[in-house]
Amino acid sequence: MTAPGWLTWTFAAGLSATATLLAATDAAAPPKLQPGSFPALPTPQTPTPGTQATAIGLSNPSFEAGLAGWTKTGVAFDTQPTVDENVIAARVGAVTIGGDYWKDIPYPIGVRGRRWIGTYEKRSSPALGRGLTQGDGPQGTLTSHRFKLPVNAKYLSFLIGGGDDPQHLKVELLQVTKASKGKAGAQGKEFEVLAPIAKVKAMTGHNSEVLRRDWWDIRSLNHKAEYAIRITDTSSRGWGHINVDDFRFETAPPPQQRVDGHPAVLKTTILGKPVYVDYDAPLWGAADLHTHPMSHLSMGGKLMHGAPDVGSLLPKGTQVRGNGCNAAPVRAKSVAEALGDCNATHGGWGTDNTCGDHIRAFAINVAFDSEFEHALPAIPTDGTCPAGMENDAGLCFAKCKPGYHGLGSMCHKDCPPGFRDDGLYCAKPGSYGRGAGYPLGDGGKCRREHPQGCEQDGLLIYPKCKANFHAVGCCVCSPNCPAGMNDIGVSCEKGGSYTRSGGAPPTSNLHGDHPHGGYPALAHWPHWSSKAHQQMYVDWIRRAHDGGLNLLVALAVNNELLGAVVNGDPPMDDKRAGDLQIDEIRAFIRRHDDFMREVKTPAEYRTAIKDGKLAVVVGVELDNIGNLQVGNPGLTASASKVKAEIRRLHAKGVRYIFPLHFADNVFGGVAVKGGLFNLSNRFARTRPLPIGVPFPPGFLYQVETAKDPDIKYRLELLGKDGEWAHGLTFTVAKLLLDLLGQTPFPPAFHATKCPIPTLGCVPQFKLLSSLLSPDSGWDVYATVPGGHVNKRGLTPIGEVAIKEMMRLGMIIDVDHMSDRAVSQTLAIAEEFDYPLMSGHTGFRDKSKKADENQRSAEQLTRLGRLGGIMGVGWAGADARAFLHNYRHGLGHSGRNGGAPAPHFSLGSDINGFEETPKPRPGSRVSYDLKQRGGLKQASFAGKTWDYNRDGVAHIGLYPDIWQDLRNLNMRLSEREEFFTAADAFAVMWDKIESKRGAVR
Incomplete structure (x- = not known):
């Protein structure tokens, strides 16, 4: 039976709303749907009016077949359905501090299919540009063909977003009802209407593009009746649009459902309103x-200085108090305490700094943080003053500002060339006379003889004074005084002199040092080149999140070695x-739950980000998990003890774990990388060994030739190229240390052990000296050809540990593992299809001196197959x-x-004793919000940072370097990868949860 198409008609009686008339049809029924299921979708097509039979279930519920099974009126739906994600981040305000590095990146709103x-x-076709819009102007309706409710359907859920306007923007479930009044149509057929259902509320958006999952309870509805769904957009105001997708018949409300072991939906908030969103949105x-x-x-507690917030625990001996410091750990009560002067932590001992330590200062300033741009020379020439100061009469004073010079404790203005400097005055050079003058009638003669011109003074005419001179009385020309000085005749009174700081005798600064002042000026730190000052203060983290x-x-x-070297305090x-x-x-995290949240499950993680929070996953990167190798030089452990320790960490909230770090442990061997790591291995494997006792042989790295030709790194002979830090050799370090050992150090006095108190009596000095002594183990390295890798892989107990971590669903990072251990861990993961992380490293085929901690092409492929992620350092x-x-x-x-x-993200290692990015020559990040890409500038207390000058001084400058990347033409696809890392992590974690139960 043929019927006319869909009509719109205002029903005046019996039904109190606008109703849609529906003609009965008898065409073949579309595929039936079970609750929550989807039909096989045909190629998208535009529907045409025709004969239709009543379907059981809704045809084309997710619009994957275009508008087949739906009929439109007006023009709002002419360009529908939309293909793929089309909303860009600029439309949802994903970043609140300006810039344009983020604006054109697609923002997922939660569409299905x-x-x-x-x-x-x-954007009705993939061929059209992403982000194309028609705006809020068009209006119209979209109504489904009629259908019957499936027998077991109890709920009808769908996704909805867009504007909040219940009258003009809505999704309705309507029932097919016969008209009680009105005349038959032209062909004598009985009219039917689509009428609102009192028990089923029309749904509208929530002034957000993000799709929420909503539903109707249809248990009380007549399953024999016929229904239709109507989507209405009759608004052209701001937020005058509606987003809809994925109608589903359900047997339970979405919050009570689970899919693949996780909730079907998550409860979150959008603009302060509680809503549900699909779990995997x-x-x-x-x-x-x-x-x-x-x-x-x-x-x-004596290497990194500065705490991340007020309320943080401050280690003993790190807070300057007069010429002393705090005698016990304390909580920071102010920003001034959290980011205060670092002299007690980093400075050498002295009567003005009784908590200082020359050995610690040497280790930090000369070795560990030697590239800090504000560091002072470690061993300057005798009599040399610190940077920014000058020697005047044997004392060090602050240098005067430009245009001034020092004289003792004062800075005076410079005198111009030719003037004699008399301290507060500039004595003028010689004046000159301008002759006896010309009678008034000889003015022409005066001008002919004096090209600079003439002027009358009294009854005579005189030549004008030459440039930079002026007349004094009738007959003398006196030099002009410089601008800003007062002319007092034969001299110029300077004015503007000021007192400068300083006055102390110069020192040799043998231990190295740097400016210590902290809050509020923060003049020298945090700094991109310093690895020993706090870069993660909470306000700076917040700005990164806002970005x-x-x-x-x-x-x-x-x-533990670094803790011992810097004379740290327990716990070490x-x-x-x-x-x-x-x-x-x-x-x-709990102190700052207004913007951050700890997450321990994938569901918590997804909810936190949907709530607009910074999700924080807690983990460990330790050499000696559980102290399992203390007193255990053979590196053995029982399976029960290892499992118990891993479970203990998991119970404490640890979800991210490094099985290995700097030193070989009971789990396996670490990546060979640098003399400092080797010394750490030597120290860790011989604990507990009394300080000063010579280290036994056999506890340095055991290396072999790398099979991968891209690995070029070699551990060289001690005294030649053995690296301590950034090229400082063991030989030079030991020479400096021996020299430093002669430095007087009154706290070291002991009547029998140290009657002449010097640094050489201090246990930490003895430890450093013994660590830097030659060891026959170093001689072996020269005999091993090619690049060097650790011989040790995973131990049998290491395999037990990896599997236990997997059973607990922990996120395992393979960085710092030896090449052999990485291969073994990947093989275990592949057995169970369990994703792994490589969170902060680089690429072997990209480095001139690649080591085994960097990822090979083969490892990247294996990580990718598992669904892992790599953080690029x-x-x-x-x-x-x-x-690049x-x-x-x-x-x-x-x-x-x-x-x-793998998905590629960022692994900065910030606050992990690595430098952050330095300023790029030629960078042009703008802080004018009116300019394209302009950012709100990072300011805190008395400091404002300019990325173009300061680089990534702290985590709060992340948005600035991201803007610089955009300015360098980082492609949209590249930025999309970078800003979908949060989702890649969610997908990976979900997979971990789904696979952990199968680990045997």
């Missing part, structure tokens, strides 16, 4: 996969130091170098015949 209804959009935002917010509590950072992996870190062992940081990280690079490196990662698939690759 590839097609959806969005009446603001104008994609997330947006950048991630930093490797940070250390509480590292000031590591290494005995698009939505995931932070916060790691406890420790190294990995277990207690790690536990302290874990507890403090979690407390820090940027230590000491600038924006251009990082972009990041692009190299993104090109992996193309270079390897389409091989899988």
